[in-house]
Amino acid sequence: MQNIELNISLPDMVNIGEMDLKIMLAAKLYEIKQLSLGQAAVAAGLSKRTFIELLGSYGVSLFSQNMNELKVDIENA
Numbered sequence: 245m246q247n248i249e250l251n252i253s254l255p256d257m258v259n260i261g262e263m264d265l266k267i268m269l270a271a272k273l274y275e276i277k278q279l280s281l282g283q284a285a286v287a288a289g290l291s292k293r294t295f296i297e298l299l300g301s302y303g304v305s306l307f308s309q310n311m312n313e314l315k316v317d318i319e320n321a
Contacts, residue, residue: 245283245286245287252265263289266287266288266289267288267290267295267298267302268302269287269288270284270285270287270288270295271284271288271295271298271299271302271303271304272304273287274299274304275304275305281295281296281306
């Protein structure tokens with residue numbers, strides 16, 4: 245895995261720590277299928293189980309299907 249150092253200037257009103265930013269980035273990369281679940285967990289510095297538990301709080305579903313795709317699958321079952 246490559247290491248990338250990134251410096252971001254955020255407004256003072258944004259109260260977010262480095263760990264939250266790492267998790268957000270890893271979660272988004274997982275969501276857009278750039279990282280597997282395991283890779284995203286490692287990138288976030290978390291165990292896979294902890295990463296899974298936190299995904300929802302960052303607005304990312306563990307499941308790759310959206311609601312419409314899930315409904316179609318249920319209808320076709």
